[in-house]
Amino acid sequence: MRRPPAKKQRYHHGDLRAALVDTAVDLIAERGVAGFSLAEASRRLGVAVSAPYRHFADRxxxxxxxxxxxxxxxxxxxxxxxxxxxxxxxxxxxxxxxxxxxxxxxxxxxxxxxxxxxxxxxxxxxxxxxxxxxxxxxxxxxxxxxxxxxxxxxxxxxxxxxxxxxxxxxxxxxxxxxxxxxxxxxxxxxxxxxxxxxxxxxxxxxxxxxxxxxx
Known part of the structure; x- marks a missing residue:
């Protein structure tokens, strides 16, 4: 059974990397490994699409x-x-x-x-x-x-x-x-x-x- 779409999350300053990992898990649960992107993770967290690249080179x-x-x-x-x-x-x-x-x-x-x-x-x-x-x-x-x-x-x-x-x-x-x-x-x-x-x-x-x- 598919999980309902995750609500927009908030993260504490300095924890963006961990928040991105959490969000990736949610997206994989909803869409599978191939169905998530850094852009969607950014949107879920309410950060700029460039923000994840401070921590990860790519998806x-x-x-x-x-x-x-x-x-x-x-x-x-x-x-x-x-x-x-x-x-x-x-x-x-x-x-x-x-x-x-x-x-x-x-x-x-x-x-x-x-x-x-x-x-x-x-x-x-x-x-x-x-x-x-x-x-x-x-x-x-x-x-x-x-x-x-x-x-x-x-x-x-x-x-x-x-x-x-x-x-x-x-x-x-x-x-x-x-x-x-x-x-x-x-x-x-x-x-x-x-x-x-x-x-x-x-x-x-x-x-x-x-x-x-x-x-």
């Missing part, structure tokens, strides 16, 4: 800032979900659940982080923001791989990509309303991948250097 740079915020929210959700996990199998399942829950609860952030198709070589802050997520997947996978990093990376990527697939299908309505089924299925899929991990083998050099979720 992609603002999208990158939204992506960084998204990753921070996701990592916090992952940390909370896996805090009570009993062992690495449960930890991988917990990370997968958190990933899907995040996508369902924060679709504009999910779309900005994983659907904006930004050139990440231009925005190293995005890679830095996703690094704790990659490390969470990999640490649990290493504990299940007797220290074999290649096999651990294969498992981490498989679980991460599967979680991303469940998240995407949930947003498309493939698991029905609410996303609860997608969360449960992502948990089950992670556990199934762990059980069959010896069949995964390893990936060619370089294939595991990207995101473990939202590749």
């Amino acid at each position: 992609d740079e603002l999208l990158a800032a939204v992506g960084v915020r998204a990753c921070q929210v996701l990592v916090a959700a992952v940390d909370t979900e896996r805090a009570g996990a009993d062992g690495p199998v449960a930890e991988l399942a917990a990370i997968s659940r958190a990933y899907v829950r995040f996508a369902v609860a924060h679709r504009p952030l999910f779309d900005a982080a994983f659907g904006a198709k930004l050139d990440r070589t231009r925005y190293p802050e995005l890679d830095a923001a996703t690094r704790p997520l990659k490390e969470a997947f990999l640490a649990a996978a290493l504990a299940l791989s007797d220290g074999d990093r290649d096999r651990a990376e294969a498992l981490a990527v498989a679980v991460g990509v599967t979680a991303h697939g469940h998240a995407t299908m949930a947003l498309l309505g493939g698991f029905g309303p609410g996303g609860g089924t997608a969360v449960d299925r992502a948990d089950a899929a992670a556990r199934a991948l762990v059980a069959g991990r010896t069949a995964l083998g390893t990936y060619p050099e370089g294939m595991t250097r990207g995101d473990h979720g939202g590749r």
